[in-house]
Amino acid sequence: MNITKNIDVKNFSSDIEFISGDFIIHIDHGIGKYIGTKFIETSGIKNEYMVIQYAENDILYLPFTSLHLISKYKKNNYDSNLIILDKLGSDTWKKYSKKIIKKINDIAVEILDNASERLSKKGFSFELKFNKYKLFCNECNFDLTQDQNKAILEVIDDMKKSSVMNRLICGDVGFGKTEIAMRAAFIAIQNKKQVSLLTPTTLLSQQHFDNFKLRFKKWPIKISILSRFLNKKEQNKVIKMILIGEIDILIGTHRILQKDIIWKDLGLLIIDEEHRFGVSQKECIKTVRTGVDVLSLTATPIPRTLNMAMNGLRDLSIISTPPKYRLPVKTFIYEYNKDIIKKAIKNELSRKGQIYYLHNNISTINETSKILKKIAPKVRIKISHSKMCKNLLKKTMQDFKENKFDMLVCTSIIETGIDIANANTIIIEKANQFGLAQLNQLRGRVGRSFRQAYAYLFTSKSNSLNENSKKRLEAISSINKLGSGFSLSINDLEIRGSGELLGSKQSGKINSIGISLYNKLLKKSIKLIKSGKELSLETIKENFTEVNLNIPAFIPDSYIPDVSIRLFYYKKFFSETKSEINNLKNIITSKFGKLPKSVCYLIEIAYIRQKANFIGIKIININFKGGFVEFNKNNSINYESFIRLLKNYPKIYKIISQTKLRIKYLTKSHEEKIDYIKNFLNYIK
Template sequence: MVETAKAREAAEAAKIVPPRQAYLRFVDRFPFPESVDQLAAIEAVLNDLASGRPMNRLVCGDVGFGKTEVALRAAAAVALSGGQVMLAAPTTILARQHYETFRRRFEGAEFQVGLLSGMIEAPQAREVRDGLADGSIRVVIGTHALADETLAFADPVLVIIDEEHRFGAGIKAQLSSRASHLLSMSATPIPRTLQRALVGVQDVSIIASPPARRRPVRTFLADYDAASVRTALLREKRRGGQSFVVAPRIEDIEPLAIRLAELAPELHVLIAHGKRPPDEMEGVMSDFASGKGDILLATNIVENGLDVPRANTMLVWRPECFGLAQLHQLRGRVGRGRRQGFTYLLIEPETEIADHTRARLQTLEALDRLGAGFAISARDLDLRGGGDLVGEEQAGHIRLIGASLYQRILTQALGAARGETGIEPVRPRMTLSGVGRLPEDYIPDAAVRISLYARLSRLVSAEEIDQLHEEIEDRFGPLPEAATALMNANRLTILALAAGVTEVVSGPKATAFGFAAERSAGAAKLLPAAEGRRWSAQRLIIDTADGQPHEPAFLEAILAELAEGAPDAEAR
């Protein structure tokens, strides 16, 4: 990761500044008012392209919040400047939808927009390949086929990866290597991508402003019950709407179709899954989108790219088989108009669900507000960890070392890679009584907790710790014991660093302060051996009086006294 950061900082890229009038004419074809977040994301992307350095930006925004327009503006800036753009989508259906959108917006341009996917016949695919090679096609939409090394481009400048969480790390690396600029988009980025953004490997823009009059999708976690399922499906039918029923595997489709026929025989069911021929799939999807059929029974192939304004109810069978991002994307298929949308996560009654799996599903139930995608990703990071930021693992156990320490290690490594001066020394090792953390029942929003951990890891003075303490108390009420312990531990760490202390170990019998060899002699003069206080192998040991660990205030007083006599005290 350090080498990646170093290479990114050192690399140069052509400055992309589109012709003003042509770009403004393209912008004027957008029929809706941009949200504040959309405008900020667009400005950030245009600044990246014009900076002379490779862009690596993540745009995070919920389904229907306007990420596609950000991609269109980026593509326009590049294509109108003479460069070529690749947009990779995870499914042929989504690729087709993007192709139609881009083709309409670029209609009348001096260049062409092409499509490469499994639904394209061989002669058409050859035409697209030839157009990319000679430069007549400047924008190409496709699936993972865009990573094919035999695909030749005249002037590749920008790669856009839509729904980046649907691509494997290897494919994303191959795609990003095709051009100097990379723009990734996701409603729920995988934990590793989110962690890369949080520590600065990747820039991030968040679109949190919902479209006007859009309602959040109500989400319920419950056991499967035939009567309740019938009620939900018929209610949607009565209000003139359509429903999705989603199964995790293709082999689950037929048994579910039989169940649906038994409990609601009056409803017309369409079926979609990956083993159907592409032309049949496209026909089924088009029929359902045009209002034919009451229910679309499908696998998670409907997760991306299907816009059905009349669909406002979704039933997900066996949701424990899906990831958080998948479930959030699925429920984004309903409630896209002005009507209230409903998503039911249905567990088979006899199924045993592990606690951590139930916690994931409850996250969806709790975070059903508009714009919850980033919070869900933060919760996923909280639950699964950040993974291997440069390898194949897309989740991992950040909890093994703690969010604050992990954040600090990564940030310091990136600073060193960039050649930044003033990189702080290794922080003292603290072993204190009580586990310091921000409890979930105190700050339920995972995104807020992650943000506060990150802020805490960057503070460098006791005064800043106190200010953050007051801010948290003002926002969430009096700090619980665990949160207070977290604040105390960070205060003591900062004071220990100033005092030249390398470790503090506090227990019921004594507290030990460790020193480096060059510091221990000076510290021994400040606090010589006395009753209840002794020195042993460069460690100051102070006994407790009542079998209870020393209070934080006592430890602070000792560290403050040591800091006054530290070699650089006058400089401070």
């Protein structure tokens, strides 16, 4: 049985962070290199440790109870050969980390100021006309998934508020983001507001227009489109109707952002794939969206968009549940090979399907079409790209939709706005030149029906690929589960970096400590500032109790041989609540069998740590003769019980510093030691 496949991939991929050879960053020691794990016996007590190499081949053995102190080290477009390891015991890292923490606190304040400004902006408080809304929902020809239902409820909640909405809906291609947008538009129109749907391409505008017309056909709602497919006279007519309020929903490209578009009463702006717009267009979007609710839709948000959502600048809804019977696209990566291309074309045509062939260079696309004709002489081929006459482009796409030819040789113009159920093979030349978000969008052109779809990604010679290109291709091929767009975005965030979060340059700060730690510290800083504190070397560790009971608490390699899976469970045990630890215990037992004693000890330490963390304890260090407990300055112990303990048992308990308690208590077994600490914590909580 393949154990890895039985673990929830959604959680598994985000929690197993470390592979031998990865660079890590330790809160206290800086950048090191993870080179594996090692079982070490000290004073007769065996445990497993992470082995981390530092400068001059110094080694740090990190107990798995201290995983919270390290993060994976990745920076923007990094070359692993240029990473310099820090020196253990040096003050250089400590001095530098203090400067970084100050910068992160400044960014956190800026984020909170931005969020506060957004919340203070008055928008329109929409009313849900329930009876009409229910009728509209009942006309939908499919049942919403759990994620879709959750997302639309979040959107409705936002629209009811007097502050303006700024929500991002992230869901794979074909997962039902448009239906959520339609329901939001319906609510806006029932409140006598106009709706604008902004798209990056003419083709996508046309697709949305067709879909909206069909969905709203039973309602007296006027829907129009503004794109280059319309002549000047038709455009002027639409512009006039917008001004006098005769159009309820206007769908279009950046054309609808221009100054001659004056709205009578715009209430909702829907943006599809916002990251596809240029800088000047985004400035126009800022002008349009003032005081207007904004709903953005994306399959794979680019790193900057994702980072904004993850750090509280935008509300985020994730749709990861696929429609029923949908199959994931099978993805293959090859160096360019005509025989494989011929076979892929033959396989698709044998089931009377259609093919996209992506060649992203207009100047050589005709030549590529001729080459393909030689490879597969019987294939009916047509070309599509952005420089074509608008009428010819529209006709070509319509002919492909109506199955009048077999293969569309095209540029990335098909990235958005193409929904053809019969096209289930896509072949992409020079796939290494695309970003993850683009590759995922392009792969999403196929697999729109219940038929198995295939994506063939051809690259330049492998020895000419840079490190980031290789990582992107590895990510797109390995993360092929339905609903994986968000996971791909996390990968993209790590590979490319998060961009300029607030418009100010942050890449230097992010590069110096890595994206993972940067985001972790930024979130903690925001939380601390909200409670009147700020991030420091001390507060970073405030919510992580270090527990050392000198007992063999580990997962034997005979019980779980795969080190990456052991690492997964070590991390889960020390990041969960009590009920989640119970659930995790049951999962491990069902997967791997009866728990060894050392795993039982590990679980007991997890329970102790969770309770001690809640009380506000920094360190518990106990052996058979006793030890000490160190408290955080901000703790929640019951002082009456604590004082009573000191008075009644002066030989056992003694305060030796402002925050440290010495304990002299003899125990004869590990079980007795665990019971003693649990009783102690229950007494002072």
